[in-house]
Amino acid sequence: MSSSESVPKFPNQLIFLALLGILAASQPQTATGDPRAQTVNVTCGNQMEANPAIFVPNFVATMENISEQMRTSGFGVAVAGSGPDINYGLAQCYGDLSLLDCVLCYAEARTILPQCYPFNGGRIFLDGCFMRAENYSFYHEYKGPQDRAVCGNATSPIGNNNSSLFQDSVRRTLSQAVADAPASNGFSRGQLDIVGTNSSVFVLANCWRTLNSSDCRLCLENASDSMMGCLPRSEARALHTGCFMRYSDRDFLNSEVAGTGSSGGSQDVQKMVKTLNDSSLNFKYSTLEKATGCFDEANKLGQGGFGSVYKGVLADGREIAVKRLFFNNKHRIGDFFNEVNMISSVEHKNLVRLLGCSCSGPESLLVYEYLPNKSLDRFIFDVNKAKAMNWDRRYEVIVGTAEGLVYLHENSKIRIIHRDIKASNILLDSRLRAKIADFGLARSFQEDKSHISTAIAGTLGYMAPEYLAHGQLTEKADVYSFGVLLLEIVTGKQNNRSKNAEYTDSLVTWMWRQFQAGSVEEMYDPNLMLHNHHNSNARNDVLRVVHVALLCTQESPSLRPSMSKILQMLTTEEQLPSPTNPPFIDEKTMEIGNGCEDPRFPLNIGLSESVATVDNSSFHPR
Numbered sequence: 001m002s003s004s005e006s007v008p009k010f011p012n013q014l015i016f017l018a019l020l021g022i023l024a025a026s027q028p029q030t031a032t033g034d035p036r037a038q039t040v041n042v043t044c045g046n047q048m049e050a051n052p053a054i055f056v057p058n059f060v061a062t063m064e065n066i067s068e069q070m071r072t073s074g075f076g077v078a079v080a081g082s083g084p085d086i087n088y089g090l091a092q093c094y095g096d097l098s099l100l101d102c103v104l105c106y107a108e109a110r111t112i113l114p115q116c117y118p119f120n121g122g123r124i125f126l127d128g129c130f131m132r133a134e135n136y137s138f139y140h141e142y143k144g145p146q147d148r149a150v151c152g153n154a155t156s157p158i159g160n161n162n163s164s165l166f167q168d169s170v171r172r173t174l175s176q177a178v179a180d181a182p183a184s185n186g187f188s189r190g191q192l193d194i195v196g197t198n199s200s201v202f203v204l205a206n207c208w209r210t211l212n213s214s215d216c217r218l219c220l221e222n223a224s225d226s227m228m229g230c231l232p233r234s235e236a237r238a239l240h241t242g243c244f245m246r247y248s249d250r251d252f253l254n255s256e257v258a259g260t261g262s263s264g265g266s267q268d269v270q271k272m273v274k275t276l277n278d279s280s281l282n283f284k285y286s287t288l289e290k291a292t293g294c295f296d297e298a299n300k301l302g303q304g305g306f307g308s309v310y311k312g313v314l315a316d317g318r319e320i321a322v323k324r325l326f327f328n329n330k331h332r333i334g335d336f337f338n339e340v341n342m343i344s345s346v347e348h349k350n351l352v353r354l355l356g357c358s359c360s361g362p363e364s365l366l367v368y369e370y371l372p373n374k375s376l377d378r379f380i381f382d383v384n385k386a387k388a389m390n391w392d393r394r395y396e397v398i399v400g401t402a403e404g405l406v407y408l409h410e411n412s413k414i415r416i417i418h419r420d421i422k423a424s425n426i427l428l429d430s431r432l433r434a435k436i437a438d439f440g441l442a443r444s445f446q447e448d449k450s451h452i453s454t455a456i457a458g459t460l461g462y463m464a465p466e467y468l469a470h471g472q473l474t475e476k477a478d479v480y481s482f483g484v485l486l487l488e489i490v491t492g493k494q495n496n497r498s499k500n501a502e503y504t505d506s507l508v509t510w511m512w513r514q515f516q517a518g519s520v521e522e523m524y525d526p527n528l529m530l531h532n533h534h535n536s537n538a539r540n541d542v543l544r545v546v547h548v549a550l551l552c553t554q555e556s557p558s559l560r561p562s563m564s565k566i567l568q569m570l571t572t573e574e575q576l577p578s579p580t581n582p583p584f585i586d587e588k589t590m591e592i593g594n595g596c597e598d599p600r601f602p603l604n605i606g607l608s609e610s611v612a613t614v615d616n617s618s619f620h621p622r
């Protein structure tokens with residue numbers, strides 16, 4: 001069996017650190033390079049693939065083939081298939097990257113380029129590497145209509161004082177690089193210290209290795225000219241068809257030149273890459289495609305803000321949940337790779353485990369443990385299934401969810417604000433214990449508001465007012481959502497204003513009023529089965545949970561307790577403070593939230609904007 005199919009035993013991060021350790025031992029000077037995996041620009045072609053069933057496997061085969069070459073030489077070309085969906089690929093790391101950094105940069109590039117799908121071609125410039133795929137041979141192209149420079153947005157301080165000094169220095173360094181590169185594998189780096197100042201100019205020039213030296217020179221001359229237009233900006237990059245150039249007043253270059261693959265230590269690098277490959281969290285796209293029956297609708301478990309979730313069964317019979325992410329072109333998933341590393345290292349009994357991902361395929365997939373009893377909303381909001389959840393079980397879910405949130409907010413590794421706590425994100429294991437799903441990734445997606453529009457409609461009732469209106473995000477936003485969740489668990493009612501509900505306002509304000517009036521018990525879900533409960537204290541416990549919920553949903557974030565404080569309040573008998581008002585309570589002064597507008601959009605601020613930013617080029621899985 002392929003090792004990539006096994007459930008990994010080690011957090012990726014640890015493996016990664018261990019591998020860095022191996023590398024450091026053999027190559028102390030080059031261990032701490034920078035892969036410069038930040039995306040500069042992705043440009044997609046304008047022709048659609050002819051047939052996805054042919055295009056996708058060809059594209060994946062090209063990427064895989066190139067991947068092998070990148071590991072040993074920092075460069076790769078590959079062709080797969082025939083006919084209109086034939087796929088030509090090229091990838092190259094710039095000459096100052098070590099092979100390890102090259103592998104990391106390429107991993108990033110091939111995660112992002114599939115955003116271009118269903119267009120059959122595209123190119124991506126990162127700060128450390130380049131990648132392009134088309135359905136024709138483009139290997140000898142060195143210029144094109146898309147060639148351009150991207151100027152930095154700061155002006156050189158030297159330029160300000162004496163503009164010709166900085167500009168002359170940049171010009172000189174660039175022309176030296178253009179002169180040097182064609183004769184040295186298409187790569188050159190330069191540094192010029194500016195006389196009489198404490199500043200220098202740094203330059204990188206790199207042609208794709210498929211160009212001969214005369215075409216390389218033509219490309220660089222043109223690229224260098226494009227960048228001159230950026231002066232006196234302190235930084236510029238040229239994104240040309242056959243080459244990449246950059247100048248900066250900041251030293252962005254890696255100190256050691258990696259060479260062409262025969263450099264010392266590459267044996268260790270290969271060993272390391274192999275270990276990473278063998279024990280990584282990487283699942284093959286084809287493995288997951290097979291496991292889910294090609295993402296059969298029948299296997300679809302649900303739809304979240306970032307993608308659809310499918311049940312899958314691996315060849316050895318193990319069950320998994322596969323989330324198929326949709327990204328669009330504008331979205332920077334630059335952090336995706338790191339996020340998967342990070343999240344997979346976050347382990348707690350009340351958090352759904354991320355088992356791995358597939359980043360090489362035409363779309364990004366996340367693999368989670370599968371939980372047979374699905375999500376809490378399917379129980380507490382369902383007339384029949386609600387009976388399976390008596391008070392004891394619900395209390396266990398409440399405490400488990402609180403413990404999971406304490407861990408997310410307060411663990412020492414990385415502070416995670418969930419942002420989307422709601423009943424459908426609380427999954428239940430075989431014994432109906434709570435596991436929080438979908439945490440962590442929101443960080444990667446925060447730049448792209450268009451995703452939120454899909455998530456938001458079902459989630460508005462849970463969102464803290466300050467987050468909804470001003471995007472002000474702290475742990476207290478999760479605390480608010482958690483409070484809403486508690487009220488739902490106790491009442492079996494959703495926090496929305498459906499026409500038939502016996503409460504006329506939001507569940508939160510309604511419960512607050514009932515609490516003030518001393519009549520919350522009327523709202524309890526009969527399925528709590530309190531009347532014949534073995535523990536006479538159960539009623540007090542329910543009331544305590546409602547009380548805590550109202551502390552969580554106070555309008556002022558600073559008054560809401562922290563999750564660890566909440567956990568303490570839930571599990572001890574300590575005296576609780578009186579809750580102050582939830583949001584939108586004073587109908588005389590509040591225009592918002594008193595019943596006239598669409599209940600799903602009580603505050604239009606921000607939301608209409610995010611809906612409007614959904615563009616046609618969105619990448620949507622078939």
Ligand SMILES: *[C@@H]1O[C@H](CO)[C@@H](O)[C@H](O)[C@H]1NC(C)=O
Nearest residue numbers: 064065066068077078079080
């Ligand atoms: C990669 O593709 C080339 C042809 O483009 C082929 O010769 C080579 O065998 C392939 N390598 C792998 C590992 O598939």
Ligand SMILES: *[C@@H]1O[C@H](CO)[C@@H](O)[C@H](O)[C@H]1NC(C)=O
Nearest residue numbers: 047048049050083084135136
């Ligand atoms: C590339 O794809 C387009 C659209 O599918 C097709 O019209 C064209 O003929 C293809 N080009 C080649 C060289 O196969």
Ligand SMILES: *[C@@H]1O[C@H](CO)[C@@H](O)[C@H](O)[C@H]1NC(C)=O
Nearest residue numbers: 040041042043145146147148
């Ligand atoms: C990327 O470059 C293309 C032109 O090559 C341009 O149209 C597009 O706006 C750029 N995208 C970004 C995000 O800068």
Ligand SMILES: *[C@@H]1O[C@H](CO)[C@@H](O)[C@H](O)[C@H]1NC(C)=O
Nearest residue numbers: 038040151152153154155235
């Ligand atoms: C200027 O560039 C920096 C870094 O590239 C970026 O963070 C910042 O938002 C930019 N500012 C403007 C006004 O574009």
Ligand SMILES: *[C@@H]1O[C@H](CO)[C@@H](O)[C@H](O)[C@H]1NC(C)=O
Nearest residue numbers: 157158160161162197198199
């Ligand atoms: C440029 O001038 C500013 C004040 O106008 C000064 O603070 C700065 O140090 C100068 N920069 C150089 C490189 O001389």
Ligand SMILES: *[C@@H]1O[C@H](CO)[C@@H](O)[C@H](O)[C@H]1NC(C)=O
Nearest residue numbers: 161162163164165166168169
């Ligand atoms: C500006 O720099 C040029 C050299 O590029 C030098 O000849 C000139 O004297 C400088 N002017 C000032 C005001 O520093």
Ligand SMILES: *[C@@H]1O[C@H](CO)[C@@H](O)[C@H](O)[C@H]1NC(C)=O
Nearest residue numbers: 196197198199200249250251
């Ligand atoms: C020159 O730059 C270096 C590094 O940026 C800094 O440590 C040093 O203090 C600077 N010297 C002056 C005179 O500005």
Ligand SMILES: *[C@@H]1O[C@H](CO)[C@@H](O)[C@H](O)[C@H]1NC(C)=O
Nearest residue numbers: 140141211212213214215216
């Ligand atoms: C370089 O390659 C181009 C296109 O492949 C070709 O037209 C040109 O003659 C070549 N130049 C030299 C000097 O080989």
Ligand SMILES: *[C@@H]1O[C@H](CO)[C@@H](O)[C@H](O)[C@H]1NC(C)=O
Nearest residue numbers: 143218221222223225226227
């Ligand atoms: C790039 O080269 C083409 C011809 O090869 C020329 O027309 C164009 O002006 C050049 N662009 C720059 C910025 O030098």
Ligand SMILES: *[C@@H]1O[C@H](CO)[C@@H](O)[C@H](O)[C@H]1NC(C)=O
Nearest residue numbers: 002003004273274275277278
């Ligand atoms: C990576 O793992 C795959 C199996 O998933 C294997 O086919 C391939 O040879 C491995 N590559 C390296 C460099 O170990």
Ligand SMILES: *[C@@H]1O[C@H](CO)[C@@H](O)[C@H](O)[C@H]1NC(C)=O
Nearest residue numbers: 372373388428429430431432
């Ligand atoms: C929860 O899942 C387990 C294992 O699949 C199953 O035996 C049990 O009946 C489920 N519980 C409920 C209440 O559906």
Ligand SMILES: *[C@@H]1O[C@H](CO)[C@@H](O)[C@H](O)[C@H]1NC(C)=O
Nearest residue numbers: 381458493494496497498600
């Ligand atoms: C409101 O909640 C009910 C169940 O309590 C649900 O059926 C309905 O779809 C919800 N309405 C909205 C707009 O979410």
